[in-house]
Structure formats: structure tokens, C-alpha cells
Amino acid sequence: MTLILSLVVGTLFAGAVYLMLRRSVVKLILGLILLSHGVNLLIFLMGDGLRRGEPAFVDSVTGAVSANAADPLIQALILTAIVISFGLITFIMSLAYRANQAVQSDDLDDMTLTDKL
């Protein structure tokens, strides 16, 4: 399963890179979303081995976490990452919205004026 999920990470990165290399702002946003999925899944695989089912909960009877429970640390990291990438994507979306108002275009090549040498 690790191999399959690694391949999924690869496809997510490939799709994200392809979309982010397009000229349309809309595709850039879609690419960013895919990229954050890819990164989250990548972190998810970096934990203490993939295990089906058991979340990391302290059992009320034994008073300990089952030895087979999933790695809680990466989950905490991903949780943070999900929320932050959401913040980033909404920010980019409103930026695209404003840029569209100002430039009347969704083509990134129309927005190169400020960076010319």
C-alpha cells in the first residue's frame, strides 16, 4: 500500500506542477490545491508505518494507547497543514479576484509589468 500511495503522491505532484505551469490563474489555483493534497499525503506516509483502522486514542479500560494505533504526530502536523493551505488558497483566490478586477484578465502573462528588469 505504501508503494501505491507513493505513486499517488507522484501523480498529485505531477498534476499540480502541470497545472501551475499554465497561464490561467484558475488553473494555478487548482494546481495549488492538488499540491497541498500531495504534500499532506507525503507527510502522512512519513509516519511510523501505515496501519489500518486504529486511531491514536487512549483506551479508557487499559489506560494506554494500543500498540497498533496510527502515528499521532504526523496527523497533528497534517491537520495544521490542511488548515494553513486552506488559508493560502483562499488568499490566492481573492488575489485572483482582485487581479481580475484590476487587469480584466485571468492570463498570468498580462500581469508581468511589475517585475520587468
Next chain:
Amino acid sequence: MLSSMVLLSLASAPAGLFVRRPHRHLGGWALALIPLTLFALLCTQIPAIIDGASIRETYAWVPQMGLDLAFTLDGLSLLFGLIITGIGTLIVLYTSYYMAEDTGRGRFYLYLLIFMGSMLGLVLAGNVITMFVFWELTSVSSYLLIGFKHDYPEVRRGAQQGLLITVGGGLALLVGLIMLGEAAGSYAFVDILAAGETLQAHPFYVPAVLLIFLGAFTKSAQFPFHFWLPNAMQAPTPASAFLHSATMVKAGVYLLARFYPALSGTPLWTYALTAVGAATLLFGSITALRQYDLKALLAYSTISQLGTLTMLVGLGGKYGYQALVATILAHALYKSALFLVAGIVDHETGTRDLRKLGGLRRSMPATAALAILAALSMAGIPIMFGFVAKEILLKATIESALIDPARYAVIAVVVVSAALGVAYSWRLVRGVFFGSPGSGMKPHVHEAPVGMLLGPGIPATFSLAVSLGLLPLAGEFLTPAATTVAGTAVAVDLRLWYGFTLALGLSAVAIGVGAALTRFERQLVAWPSPLPGWLNSDRIYDATINGLLGGATAFTRATQNGRMRVYMLWMLLAFLALVGPAFTLYGLADLPTPSFANLQTYEALAALLIPVGIIAAIRARSRLGAIIAVGVVGAMMALFFVLFGAPDLALTQLVIEVLSTVFLVLVFAVLPARFEELSRKLTRARDAVIATIIGITMAGVTYAAASNRLFPTIADYFKAESLSAGKGANVVNVILVDFRGLDTMGEIMVLFIALLGIYGMLRLGRARRREADGQPARSYVDVPTGIVQDVAPVNRVEA
């Protein structure tokens, strides 16, 4: 004592800033006490050094790396130390008069004293790293001094050129020194010098020596790196006299002489140094004769003398060591005197151009006398110290161990250069002090004040006095220096009369030819340059600098053309270049063979849906299609989280997915959201290839990383401590709010800042529209007020 001497001169440098009032010289005299004290302190060590002792001081600097701050005083460093502090004293005094009107005098003194401290540190350093630090400090202070009058573009150019050349050579030197230190197993000079045979057999020997040559040649203005020195004459004359004649430019020679016992003896050492030195000597002498600027003439003459010194370090031999130390002393004396005379002439007449000067012997008799003394020494006329030095120089070339045609060539170069030296010395003296009064001078030229004459006066007098009465003393004083260079005892035997020798004959020939050359001065000056135009190092330097700047501009234009995705493309390619080869070489072998033993069909199907969603998102022809495709990917992510024991993640992912979809629908509704292809087919194909390679690399890296554990997990700690330390059963939640609570707070801050940004942007749009409608615009910068008004609208009382 040595470290405190270096420290004293560096620490007292800011005192120079107090010399401010124009036309008052008390400050200058007081400052001169600093180098004078150091000079006196060094003088007290002369007897001990002559007895063969040497002083060593070592302080631990970075003991973990085996770095020491070490200082050594032996014969060679004593000679240089006395030249630095002795001439330094005169320079400090002279500056007070030379720059009497300049309100920036204090700044000049600051740089000058920093330089003096650095130079002293350079020659007193006891290990190569300590020496290198001071080596670079002299380059930097030289830059500051050349660029002192930085209002003029040519001054800035000269300063920059000097810095780039010497510091560039310094970089090469550092590498060479480190190689040497690694080969010898120690960075201390004592150990390196003791490890001579080991070093010469070491594979590092040739590269290290070549790199050290590069450092020494750039610093000591050897051909073809000589061109920065004439341009450095943009510095105020006291700095030129001090740095670019007497001390700093000799640092390269000092370094070579310092390493002589360990590194010399190989053909590489002997022939490379002799060839470069002789070429520099000949080139400098020829070019010096062609100059009209007094300081340029002296600069090229200095280059030729530096060539002599480099050649002597290459030649070695009993007379070579003697000639080396004698020439160093003789040159320091007459050249500093001549530079200071040039400064006086410039100061009093307002010009340094030989065509505008003339007849100054009447109005400036004392200056003329000093200049003639020093010039006689430079020309190597008998009874001057310069003559004695040249005698031994000739003897060193005659007795050198070079194979025969090379030896004759070197002798010829030395004789020709000596003849040219006579000619340009005569040209200098005649052009300035004899003949009819020059046309381009200030009216009412008068003699310089006594304080100013002291500067050239003392070294010029010494040029005569040493050879008249002090030769045995000078010989005794120079013996330890020659011994240090040779590594074995060498007695310096200085005499005005060695008997009728070949050297004397060659000297006479040189003087005769030189005297004859003066008859053809005008023709010689008009002679075309000895080098073809394209070989002009100065022009090559300019072309290099311009090429670098042009290349950098072109590169920046190509990589940063304002298109964000081109930036990203470069970053991706850089990532691939860094990670791809490393992964292919080292990562591929570690990949475990996958096992599909407990693969669940539904998991595989869910995994398959993600690529399907991605392709659908890429190929989508409508907004809704794209949103749904991306939504599928997000939902599958949530599904994986559920399957693999992460319900919190799944919940969050779903909530965020819903929110994102809502936003996407909102924003895409107002964007033009054309879904036709904007890029050309070829571009798309290229991007698809790059994306695929990135995807394969990422998949491989992820798989390799996920199946190899280098460190034990720290998750067990959180699992064990969750209930007892964090008082919560859900370990993930406890980590978020307790163990890594600060992270979560940071995350909230990020969201808040993003919110402020979004809010500001949306308001900006509204403010612009209100403006367009002719309504009073509210400031969009004023975000907090805006939020308050939007959240709790209150009627504002308009003033």
C-alpha cells in the same frame, strides 16, 4: 608583546578621527607617536634577533578546529616590521601637512592606521590563517585608501579594481594555504617550514604552490596582474608611498620569502618565479620610462622592483638571499622618499605632469636635493645604497643555479632594466627640477615646510648614510632576515667595493647605457607600447567585468522575465538537478521490493480515483467540471485518512473541502475562467514531460523515505504522555493544543493574517469602485477601522 603591538595600532586607529582642524599639526605629531612607539619597541628586539632568537606567541582561537592566533617575530618579520612602523611614522607626520586643508584628514588617518595595524599583523603572523586574515584586511584598507576621494569615477574604478584583483588573488591564496596546512598537518609557519620534504612529495604541492603564486602575484602586482597598481595611484600620495610602494605590495614577496625554505628548490618554484619576476622587471622598467605622470612613473618603477624581488625569491642562492633583503630595504628607502617628493611637488605646484613641470631646483632647493639623493639610489649610482643592492643583485644573477641560456637571459634583463632605471631616474629629476620653469604650475611656488620635508628627508638621507658609514651595521641587521629566508645561516656582506668583478663591470655598462639613453629620451618616450593592444590587462579586466555584469543581466532577464511560471520552471529544474541524480545514484538501490500481500481492492480503487480526478481537472472544459474533479481528489484524501486511522484528519479535510468548493464556485463565477488552452502545444508537451519527471521523482523519493527508517519514532512519547501530561485521550488533539500548542497558535496567526489580507483586497476593490462612482472613498489602508465599521456599522459624524 607582538599581539599587543598589533592590537595597539588597530585599536588606536579611531584616534585618527580626532585630527580635524585644518592647518594645525599638533594632532599629526601626536598620532605619529603611535607608529614611533611601535618602531622603538621593535628596535629593542634587534639585538635578540641578531643573536638568532625568535619570539613566538600563541593564543587559542577556535581550539575545536585547531585554529590558533599565533604571532612570530624573526629576522624577516623584524625587517618588514621596522619598515612598516618607521615609514609609517614619517607618513603619518607628512599627511598632516599634505592634507592640511582637507577636512577629511581624520578619516584618512583612520584608514591609514587600520592599514598599518593589518600590515603589522600580516608580517608578525605565526600561522597561515592568522596571516590570511590580516592579508585580507590590508586589501580592504587599501581599497578604502585608494577610494579616499570617492567623488571621482576614476578613483572609484581604481579602488574597485585594486580590491577585486587582490581579494580575488586572496581567495586563491586561501585555498592554497589550506591545502598546504592539510598537507603539512599544521597551520603554523614553524611546522609548515619543518615539513618541507613531506610537502614537496605531497600531491597537493603543485596546486598549492600555484594558488599561492596567484595570491602573491596579484598582491605584489606581478605581470600580468600589474595593472591595478598604476590605477591605485588615485590614492592620496601618502597612501601611495606607504601601501603601494613600501609595504603592502611587498606582502606577496614576503609570503613567498616566508615559504622559501619549505617550498623552494623545485623547477616549478625556480623557473615560474624567475620568469614572472623577470618579465615584470623588464615590463615595468620599459613602461616607467614612457610615463608623464610622476606617480605613474614611480608606480611602474615599483612594479619593476617588485619583479626583481620575485625573481630573487625564485633564484635563491647565497647572493640571492642577500640581494633580496638588501633590495627590500633600499627600495623602501628611496621609493618612499621619491613618492613623498612627488607629493610635495604636486602639493606646491598643483600638477604631477612632467610636461608641465620644470626648473623647481631654484624655488625648492631642499626638495630637489632630497629627490636627487633618492633618484641616485634608484638609478644605482655608486656610493648610494641602491648601488650596493644592485651589485649583489647582479652577483646573484651571475652566480644563480639556472641552466645557461636562462641565466644569460636573466642577466641581460637585469642589466637592461638597470640601464632603463638610470634613464627614468634622470628623466624624473631633470623633468621636475631642471630646465626652464614649467608652464602648467601654480604661480609663486615655494619650499615645503620642514615637517613635510622630514618625510622624504629621513629615508633619502639613509639611502646615502647607510652606504657611507653604516654598511657593516646594515649587514648585521639584515643577516637574520636573510637567514630566515634561506632557512640556514647566511651572512649579509654589504660593501661598497667588492673589487673588480663582473658585477661591477655590468653595473658600469648599465650606467653608461642608461646615460646614453637619456640622449634619446624623446624618441624612447614616443616608442610604441611593448605589448600589443589586445594584451592590455587593464582592457581585459574591463572586458571581464563588463562581461560579468552583462552576463548577469542577461541571465536575470532570461530566468526572471516577470512570468511567474518561468520562475517556477527554473526552481523545478533546479530541484530536479539537485535531487534527481542523487536519488538515481543512491536512492534507487535502497528501494525495497513492494509486497501486495494484504492489499485491499477498495483501497486500490480509491487510489486509482485520484489520478482520474487529476486528469479530469487538467482536461476540464468547464468551471463546474474542474471543481468537481478537484473535489473528488479531496474526498479520496479524506477516505484515505479514514482508512488509515486518522478520523480527525478526515473530518477536517471534509470541512475544508466543502468550504473550498464554496469559495471556488464563488470566485470562478466572477472570473472569466476561460478554459481554452492558452499555451502552445509544444509548451504543453514540455510542461507535461517536466511534470511527469517531477512526479516520478517525488513518487520514488516518497517511497524510499517511507520504507527506510533512519531514526526511531518519537510518536511513542506522545502516546504514553497524552493522558498523564496532557489530560486528554485523543492523542492528536492533545498534541495540537498542548504539546505543540505554539504551533497551533502560529497557525491561527497565519489564518488571521490571510484573513486581513483578503479583507483588505476586497475592500480595495470596493473603494476603487466607490471612487469611480464619485462617492467619497474610504482609505483602504485603514483596515482595522474598516473592519469595525463593517462588523458594527455606526454612523460616522463627518467633520
